[in-house]
Amino acid sequence: MIRTGAEYLESIRDGREVYIGGERVKDIASHPMFKPLVDIRARIHDMQHDPAKRHIMAYREDGEWSAIGNKLPHTQSDWWDKRRATDTLLEDIGGIVTRVGDETVGEMWSLFDGQDVLNEVDPQFSANIRNHISRVLKADPFHVSANTDPKGDRSRPPQDQDPDMLLHVVRETDTGIVVRGAKYETAAAYANQAFTKPTIANWGDAAYSDYAVGFICDLGSPGLKFICRTGFAGRAPSEDYPLSNRFDEIDTLVIFDDVLIPWENVLFYRHTRAAMFIRATLHRYSAFAFVQRNLKFADMLIGAALFNARQTGLDKQQAVQEKLAQLAVYREGINAHLTAAIALAERSPGGLLMPNQSLLYSGRVLACSQLHEVMHIARELCGGQICVTPDKAAFDAEATRPWLSKFYTVNEDWVAEDRRKLLAFARDMLNSDYAGHRLTFQLFAQSPPFAHLAAVYRNFDWDGPLELVQKAAGLSEKVLGERTRTPGDSAVSQWFDTNTSLKTAAE
Template structure:
């Protein structure tokens, strides 16, 4: 079943306990701070039925039509289809949204790859994983991913402080496990379910731990409370002054688990620190692709905004301006190259799926995010100081001030004052607003903190290749590098370099 937008809206009109600015929200589909993103998610559902976009948004598998974002990837074409669908969504809605389902469902596929490990504890867990992957594919829920806990004092083990600082199991029953604690999750207040899993934690020496638990949480379960940060939409004045803030703010939530029952069929692993460590290490092997693709579209926003400003004011032909634009282009194309190569040199996963090339994907994520703050500053520079001093739309429309605004903001016959105002408002909202600052921080931490992102690079880069190259060139003894083998012999790039190194050694 592929949902419609109205079916999605109906599915979140339930008794969930949602609070915004300290007040209980009666209907998240109508509240002004939730409605813009609810409407965007509904639009994405409707795009699967729209004759103009259905072919891009859906895929037929085993005689059934499913959402392409939920479909397991087996081939390069599967990844190209996912990339086309994401581009189509962002271009249709006219902006960038991150937590809308396709970027989080990939985390389930990482569990699918780890079924053998989970079977060490209980074969039922492996069965549950397969069941929920099928459920996501066939029932098309809005699926998000709950990750970060409040954590408390990180120098202490969770057992040595308030135990609720990390989500944990407090009781087992015949019906399931009962959990307490809290998780931060963007979009949880208006989603259907969340893959809830351990954060990056200090497990100590415990082989078994009540904190090592992962499950699917139905977000209308009794005992859940959703305490949301104040949204930007509807609070930053006229939408024409803040066109991104008022349309694309994805509301973040701390989800309180107040003795919530998780049925056994929804438990994916439990009391297994090895499984928790595995999922933290492999969590983003698929979902990082969609996340990095969003940063690519954010780069397009910045380039388009900066280039329009340069052309408006006649500065595009200056060498210094061209150099700045080229820096943005180099960053953008670096992201594009990593995504493209990650597909072209994809790797077979333990469960038989096609993973994007892990080294290229994880280095691409670091390239995209490490350079984002500097690229935003270059875009600000290219837009000029007017993005922080231009009056709001009311000033451009008031009879007393409109003539002066028309005089000083009209550049030529092609760029009249109103278009100039629109572009500057867009640039300010993209680069300088509260929303812009929030997006920058969100991108920094959205999948994991920088040290964990670099850890993923360290785990996936083929260190043996450079070592063997130097061993052969320096004629080092065989004891220096023992048993050289490319990290993944199924990957074309490692096969190629492995053959080159073998030839060099001979």
């Protein structure tokens, strides 16, 4: 059931129209700017077959193997398994990749939870989402996400400007709907399918709109054009930019030039309530995998900063230890939110187990809002040499090698070559074009900061603090108004109620 890496490579050689640097790409799998990430995605498939990794990356059910990342979450163990599989992947490849499928497939689970909303439009739509979730489990496609449109003038409704600024339906046929517009989709040029849905739009009071459409798009469909930003791979030697050359996930403007979407791939259409539901719950599951990447990146920041401090014994200084502790607090804050989100997980409307929503979304705010600050702390700890060190060619050249060997050898443990490698790694992680791109990507990849805070606002238990103050201040109960939870029904109380052995031990 799980494809091999070779089968994945063959699946994207379907004649799709991909452009990068203004030129059409002949073979995506071998193009130097796509190849590093294509190879990593192929590696994921092969890890799921590897006897040493299969028990971590895949699970067996009814005699068939499927990817852990695609498994519907029903228990806490499912979430621990997903977390372990992601850690295993990132440690195996030695870097961070975000758009590889496990963080985007969760968006479809949110729609699975909204089947009642879909049934208001057409029961076939809820059947479609169930069928596609089953297909992902069985066919193992590389699944990505399509959210953001070019947007145009957002002070005006789409109908009052070029209508193609937001993806929309232009006509219906017996076989499906025909759509036109564009979407930004990271990794789309080398993926198999995308969950395509509306961006945040001004629906007004309209109950129906041709812009309120969500579907699974086969990325080999006729009429699609992929216009990619220029990648970082190959711009400079990999010895000097080890991350840029291996982990750049190419972003793509996908043009829908009258693309036919078969009815069986349509998940909702015209119903604005369904569109608003999916926007409000889109990251209910996928935020977990996204924030987990922030945790792994924090480990990389700590490792690079600590190695640099230890090289010259600066880790013994209190001021340096305080800076390292700040990195550790950031890291452990993310770790605590992810761990607690599993431990206090909640049952979803569709019967799945979702990470505790308030804790997960709060952890995302922590991870993203402080990222630029901890990167700057890591820069400070790595020192100024990350921005002034010569490149690998200078360390190899006969005329300059002796001098660089002399001044970059710290002691018998840290010779010049190891020092150079560490400085190149830190420079690429913190100072390069790739580093700046990744920082911006982390800020907006799952929606902008105001939307992150809006998700916290929608999911935080406001009743608990209100009830506490109402009782402590002796206020009448009527000031509480309508409450969303029963008194004392906190997340911790729910957790103890569903973990009777721990409850008994505590009592």
